[in-house]
Amino acid sequence: MRHFCTRLPLALLLAAFSVFTVSAQKVGLVLSGGGAKGLAHVGVLKQLEKNHIPIDYIVGTSMGAVIGGMYSAGYSPDEIEQIVLSPEFQRWTSGKPLESKTFNFLTAEPSPSALRLGIAIDSTFQARVSTNLVNDLNLNLALTRLLAPASASANYDFDKLFVPFRCMASEVFTRQVVEQKSGALSDAIRNSMSFPLAFRPIRNLDGKYYYDGAVYDNFPTKTMKKTFAPDIIIGVNVGDVAMRKYPKNDDALLGSTVAFLGTSVADTLSVGPNGIYIQPDLDNMGVGDFDLVKSFIAKGDTAAQRNMAKIKARIGRRVDSTDLQKRRMAFQSKAPTPRFIDVKVRGLRPDQNEYAARFFRKTGREYSLDDIEEGYYRLASDDYFKNIYPRIRYDEARKGYVFSVDAQRNNNVSAEAGFVLSNRPIDNLYVGLEYRYLRSLLYTASADVSLGRFYNGAHGSFRINVPAKYAYFIEPEITYNQWDFQNTGGVLGRDVINTQVKQQDTKLGGQFGVSPTYRSRILLDLATFVTKDEYTNSKEIKSADVLDATVFRGATAAIRLARNTLNRKQYAYTGHRYVYTLRGVTGAATYTPGSTSVLEGSSRHHEWLQFRATVERYFAMKKERQAWGYFGELMASGQGTFSNYRSSQTTAPVFAPLPDSRTLFLDSYRSARYVAAGLRYTQPFLKKLDWRTEVYVHVNGQPLVQGDQQQAIRKSGFDRPRVTASTGLIFQTPVGPLALHARFYDDPAERFSVYGHLGFLLFRSRALE
Numbered sequence: 001m002r003h004f005c006t007r008l009p010l011a012l013l014l015a016a017f018s019v020f021t022v023s024a025q026k027v028g029l030v031l032s033g034g035g036a037k038g039l040a041h042v043g044v045l046k047q048l049e050k051n052h053i054p055i056d057y058i059v060g061t062s063m064g065a066v067i068g069g070m071y072s073a074g075y076s077p078d079e080i081e082q083i084v085l086s087p088e089f090q091r092w093t094s095g096k097p098l099e100s101k102t103f104n105f106l107t108a109e110p111s112p113s114a115l116r117l118g119i120a121i122d123s124t125f126q127a128r129v130s131t132n133l134v135n136d137l138n139l140n141l142a143l144t145r146l147l148a149p150a151s152a153s154a155n156y157d158f159d160k161l162f163v164p165f166r167c168m169a170s171e172v173f174t175r176q177v178v179e180q181k182s183g184a185l186s187d188a189i190r191n192s193m194s195f196p197l198a199f200r201p202i203r204n205l206d207g208k209y210y211y212d213g214a215v216y217d218n219f220p221t222k223t224m225k226k227t228f229a230p231d232i233i234i235g236v237n238v239g240d241v242a243m244r245k246y247p248k249n250d251d252a253l254l255g256s257t258v259a260f261l262g263t264s265v266a267d268t269l270s271v272g273p274n275g276i277y278i279q280p281d282l283d284n285m286g287v288g289d290f291d292l293v294k295s296f297i298a299k300g301d302t303a304a305q306r307n308m309a310k311i312k313a314r315i316g317r318r319v320d321s322t323d324l325q326k327r328r329m330a331f332q333s334k335a336p337t338p339r340f341i342d343v344k345v346r347g348l349r350p351d352q353n354e355y356a357a358r359f360f361r362k363t364g365r366e367y368s369l370d371d372i373e374e375g376y377y378r379l380a381s382d383d384y385f386k387n388i389y390p391r392i393r394y395d396e397a398r399k400g401y402v403f404s405v406d407a408q409r410n411n412n413v414s415a416e417a418g419f420v421l422s423n424r425p426i427d428n429l430y431v432g433l434e435y436r437y438l439r440s441l442l443y444t445a446s447a448d449v450s451l452g453r454f455y456n457g458a459h460g461s462f463r464i465n466v467p468a469k470y471a472y473f474i475e476p477e478i479t480y481n482q483w484d485f486q487n488t489g490g491v492l493g494r495d496v497i498n499t500q501v502k503q504q505d506t507k508l509g510g511q512f513g514v515s516p517t518y519r520s521r522i523l524l525d526l527a528t529f530v531t532k533d534e535y536t537n538s539k540e541i542k543s544a545d546v547l548d549a550t551v552f553r554g555a556t557a558a559i560r561l562a563r564n565t566l567n568r569k570q571y572a573y574t575g576h577r578y579v580y581t582l583r584g585v586t587g588a589a590t591y592t593p594g595s596t597s598v599l600e601g602s603s604r605h606h607e608w609l610q611f612r613a614t615v616e617r618y619f620a621m622k623k624e625r626q627a628w629g630y631f632g633e634l635m636a637s638g639q640g641t642f643s644n645y646r647s648s649q650t651t652a653p654v655f656a657p658l659p660d661s662r663t664l665f666l667d668s669y670r671s672a673r674y675v676a677a678g679l680r681y682t683q684p685f686l687k688k689l690d691w692r693t694e695v696y697v698h699v700n701g702q703p704l705v706q707g708d709q710q711q712a713i714r715k716s717g718f719d720r721p722r723v724t725a726s727t728g729l730i731f732q733t734p735v736g737p738l739a740l741h742a743r744f745y746d747d748p749a750e751r752f753s754v755y756g757h758l759g760f761l762l763f764r765s766r767a768l769e
Contacts, residue, residue, distance in 0.1 A: 025315060026054075026057070026231050027054050027230055027231070027234060028224045028228050028230030028233045028234070029048075029068070029233075030058075030059050030060070030221050030224050030235040031061070031063075032064050032219045032236065032239045033060075033061040033065070033193075033213065033214035033238075033239060034064075034238035034239045034282075035063060035195075035286075035287025035288060036063070036093075036285075036286065036287055036289045036292065037238040037239070037280075037285060038062065038063025038064050038238050038296075039067070039300070040238050040296045040297065040299050040300030040303070041063070041236055042077060042080050042084060042296075043280075043298060043301030043303070043304060044301070044303065046081065046297075046304075047304035047305055047308065048077075048311075049077050051308055051311070052318040052319050052320070053234075053311055053315055053318070053319070054315070054319045055163055056163070056164070056230060057164050057165075057230055058071060058072050058163050058164070059228075060165075060192070061168040061213035061214050061217060061220055062193045062195065062213055062218070063238075065168065065188070065189045065193065065213065066143075068165065068167075069165060069185055069189045070146065072158070072163040072164070072185075073146070073150030073151075073161060073162060074150055074153075074161075074331045074332045075146075076325075084293050085293055088142070089293070090291065091138050092139040093139070093290040094290070095134045095136065095137065095139070096135075096567075097137075098138065098377070099567075099575050101377040102519070102565040102575070103377065103381040103515075103519055104519060104563060105381070105471050105473070105513070105518040105519075106381050107381070107564070110760075110762055111432065111569075112418040112419075112420065112430045112450070112759065112762040113418040113430060114417065114418040114419070114735040116415075116416050117416075118413070119413040119415065136200065137377075139190075140190065140202075140389055140390055141376055141390050143186040143189060143190055144184075144390045144391060144392050145392070146186075147184070147189070148186065148392035148394075148401065149332070149336075149338070150185060150331075150332075151183075151184050151186070151393075151394075152335055152393075153332070153334040153335045153336075154185075156393075157182055158180070158181045158188075159181070161331075162328060162331040166181055166224075167179075167188040167189055167213070168180070168192055168216075168217050168220045168223065169188070169210035169211065169213045170210060170215040170216045171208070171210060175216070176216075177213070177216045177217045177223075178191075178210055184392075184393060186391075186392075187202070187204060187205075187391070190389075191210040192210075192212060192213045193212055194210065194212050195211070195212040196215070199212075203347070203389065203406055203408070218239045219237050219270065221233060221267070221272075225272075231274075232272075232275055232314055233275040233276070234271070234278065234311065235270070235275060235276070235278065236279075236300070236303075238300075276314065278304060278307050280300050281303065282299055285299075336394050336399070336401070338369065339366055339399070339401060340366055340367035340368070340400065340403055341366055341367075341395065341398055341399075341401065342367075342398075342402045342403070343372070343403050343404070344357070344402060344403075344404040344405070345357045345404070346407070347406045347407045347408050348438075352409075352439065354440065355441065355442065355467065356385065356407050358467040359378040359518075360375030360379075361375065361469065376390055376405065378467075381518070383410055383411070383414075384409065384410060384412070384436055384438065384442065385409075387408040388406065389406045390404070391403070413433070413434065413436075414433070414434040414436075415433055415434075416433070417432075418735075418736065418759060419758075420452075420736075420758070420759035420760065421758045422660075422755065422756065422757040422758075422761070423755055423757075424663065424755060425453045425454060426452065426454040426455070426660070426663045427452055427453065428450055428451065428455055428763075429450070429451045429452060430449070430450045431448065432447065434446040441464055441465060442465040443463070443464055443465075444462070444465070445463075446459075446460070446461055446462075447459065447460040447461075453484065454483065454663055455481070455484075455763050456482045457480060457481045457763070457764050458479070458480045459478070459480075459764065460478050461475050461476065461477035461478075462475065462477075471516075471518055472512065472513060472514045472515070473513045474510065475510055475511045477507075477511065478506075479505075479506070479764060480506050481504060481505050481763075481766060482502075482503070482504040483501075484501075485664070500536055500541060500665065501534070501535045501536075501646075501650060502534040502547070503533050503534075504531070504532050505530065505532070505766055505767040506530045506767070507527050507528075507529045508528050508529075509527020509528060509529075511523050512524045520562065521563075522560070522561050523559070523561075524557075524559055525558040525559075525560065525583075526555075526556075526557050527557075528553075528555050529587075529767040529768065530551065531551070531552045531766070531768070532550070532551045533651065534548065534594075535650055536548070537596040537597055537598075537644065537645075537710050538596045545594065545595045546594040546595040546596075547594045548591070548593055548647070549594070550589055550590070550591050550592075550643060550651070551589065551590045551592075552587055552588070552589040552590075552651065553588055553590075554585060554586050554588065554606075556583060556585045556767070557583070557584050558581055558582065558584070559581070560580065560581040560582075561578075561579070562580075563577065569762065570659060570736075570760050570761065570762065571682075571690070571692060571737055571739070572616075572618060573618050573620075573629065573690070574620055574627065576615075576616065576618065577614070577616050577617075578613075578615045580613045580614075581611070581612045581613075582609070582611050583609070583612075584607075584608075584609050585607060585608055585609075585610070586605075586606070586607040587605070587606060587607070588603060588604070588605050588606070589604050589605075591604075591642070591643035591644070591647065597644070597710065599710055599711075602643050604642070606639070606640060606642070608637060608640065610635070610637030610638065610639060610653070611637075612634070612769075613632075613633065613634045614631075614633045615630075615632050615633075616629060616630065616632070616680075617629060618680070618682075625683075626681070626682060626683045626684070627682045628679065628680070629679070629680040629682070630680070631677065631678040631679075631680060631694075632676065632677045633655065633676045633677075633698075635653050636673055637653060637673060638672075639651070639653075641711075641713075641714065642712065644711055644712060645706035645712040646706075646710070647712075648704055649704065652672055652704075653671065654669060654670050655674055655698050656669070657676065657678060657694070657724050658724065658726050658743060660743075660757070660761060662763055664745070664749075666745060666749055667747065667749070668748075669698075671700040671701070671704070671719075672702075673700065673702055674698055674699060675701075677696065677697060677698075678695055678696030678697070678724075679695055680693070680694045689730070689731050689732075690730045690731075690732075691727075691729055692726075692727070692730055694725065694726045695724070695725045696723070696725070697722070697724075698722055699722070700718065700719040701717075701719075702715060702716060702717070703718075703719040722746035722747075723744070724743075724745055724746060725743060726742070727741065727743075728740050728743075733758070735758065736758065738757075739758075740755075741754065742754050
């Protein structure tokens with residue numbers, strides 16, 4: 001009895017100490033970086049909450065900082081899962097432009113350039129070339145919007161977040177690990193994921209640039225121990241501990257080596273003897289496979305379940321789900337009302353900052369969230385402001401949020417280059433140069449040249465952009481075009497028989513464009529022009545023959561409404577485009593007969609109105625695994641006949657449904673009045689390989705026929721419907737599409753054929769198109 005009385009207090013004391021230890025037990029969660037592999041952290045978080053395991057502190061790096069930061073900001077694992085499963089998340093990680101945020105105010109007509117190189121020239125005439133990394137435009141705004149309320153609730157102190165949090169970054173110039181513990185949460189996370197050669201670093205408020213925390217500490221257990229000193233660490237590592245096998249080819253080896261060398265190796269024992277180390281099985285899954293979101297989450301879920309018995313054995317404390325949700329909602333309710341009271345642009349000269357700020361509209365006295373997002377994408381639509389970074393910060397004194405943009409001049413000189421190689425003699429080389437000067441307005445001077453056997457052209461313009469409530473621009477320009485339509489021998493032949501039709505035109509004028517929403521734009525086009533068409537009146541041509549010539553001089557005015565959100569400038573499969581043009585033409589045509597003419601020379605006055613409407617739209621099917629599209633065009637022109645049949649055809653509008661249509665002179669596809677409709681189908685096989693099929697039907701109204709004396713005779717009614725079809729493979733290369741097509745034209749001069757090309761098969765329109 002004496003021994004029992006002695007031991008009872010000791011047992012009670014030990015039991016009480018044990019209960020106190022379990023109740024006071026603190027758990028720290030460490031999440032490593034690993035690109036897309038970091039999505040496995042979501043599955044781990046889901047299992048921890050499902051099993052009521054407490055999370056008292058979080059330290060993350062790179063993608064671990066993204067997932068951990070969102071959890072610390074008050075998002076539940078289910079909410080995080082819904083975010084990363086959304087289509088928007090794929091756009092954040094891929095940098096794909098949003099169709100709804102495609103602006104045509106600054107966008108020029110598509111050019112055949114495959115390479116655009118930006119060069120910044122400063123006042124000392126030193127040049128630097130801008131690099132092309134992942135477009136982080138969507139990602140930056142998304143992080144800022146998602147994390148701004150939590151940052152304000154915590155008063156920009158990471159210890160006061162829903163879960164105290166640390167985010168790792170690297171200062172590569174001083175070779176130091178940076179522990180981020182205050183400021184805007186979105187800034188810290190964005191710093192932590194700036195992996196070299198992938199995402200560009202952002203300029204922080206202190207002027208410093210930080211890189212991915214994985215460079216020096218991809219598994220930050222040391223920071224967890226030093227800063228929070230938890231009783232138990234749960235460490236989740238999705239990075240490679242060692243390269244288990246060499247990649248099979250040199251390109252894969254290079255990519256894997258860069259990723260491996262740019263990431264510190266995790267110490268699997270650093271969680272401590274009582275810690276839990278979790279390594280999801282992510283073999284054969286890459287750091288860039290962001291389209292495998294569900295698979296990554298499932299892998300993390302499975303890895304956590306396999307370790308759950310150990311986790312429960314070592315962590316006796318549990319968290320009630322209801323209490324956890326109450327705390328989460330209480331933290332979220334602390335966020336200030338989302339009122340945007342001001343927009344500021346920093347990083348440029350004062351007058352340049354003012355110019356950039358004019359892209360943001362205001363609804364009443366305040367800015368709505370839509371106003372903020374709209375202005376942000378407007379500003380980014382010109383690559384002069386490509387390096388822009390958004391911030392949202394709460395102003396306690398003014399009781400509202402301030403949206404600020406850190407803007408940098410990306411480049412003021414851009415050089416473009418492109419080429420086309422084809423199995424027909426339509427090869428072409430394109431070079432262009434553009435210089436931009438920004439003060440209170442943006443001034444742009446540009447020039448480009450196309451050189452080839454089939455097409456030669458030159459264009460120069462000077463443009464003044466004025467962003468305002470109703471943005472507008474003024475652009476004087478001059479254009480020269482020349483086409484030589486030729487016959488070739490064989491599928492791969494280059495032996496030119498002779499020139500049957502040669503066309504050239506010069507246009508001098510200008511455009512005045514207005515864009516009320518920065519999306520579609522209304523253009524007023526005023527110009528004088530000179531066109532010269534040389535041609536033969538016979539299907540057979542001899543070397544001694546002299547071509548007829550029609551020179552048409554006059555003036556033209558047009559009003560055009562245009563909108564273009566297509567994802568590619570050729571062979572698009574998402575987005576839409578429409579162009580409506582009303583044009584008036586007046587002038588005098590001088591006809592000089594050649595050796596094949598039976599007519600005499602003459603001069604005639606012509607004037608007419610014409611209306612052209614072109615629409616195309618694409619619809620993605622089965623999660624963008626295939627796409628259908630439709631195309632429609634209407635041409636209604638009062639253009640009369642010229643001196644003879646051939647000159648009437650050379651000046652007539654052209655229906656050009658296929659990429660190579662403009663390289664062929666087909667009478668059946670030239671008419672002053674026609675209506676056309678078509679269907680397009682695209683089936684991707686690999687990431688960059690598509691099978692594309694197109695079918696069109698067009699009908700000419702009041703078609704022209706050649707009379708006995710070579711004159712043009714307009715028939716009444718409609719011609720028979722004509723079918724155009726094409727099918728083939730398209731591979732997207734860094735220098736443009738590589739395409740091989742079998743196609744059919746419903747014209748006596750061209751029926752079945754096979755054509756292929758590498759590069760963008762694009763040419764400028766004629767003066768009167």
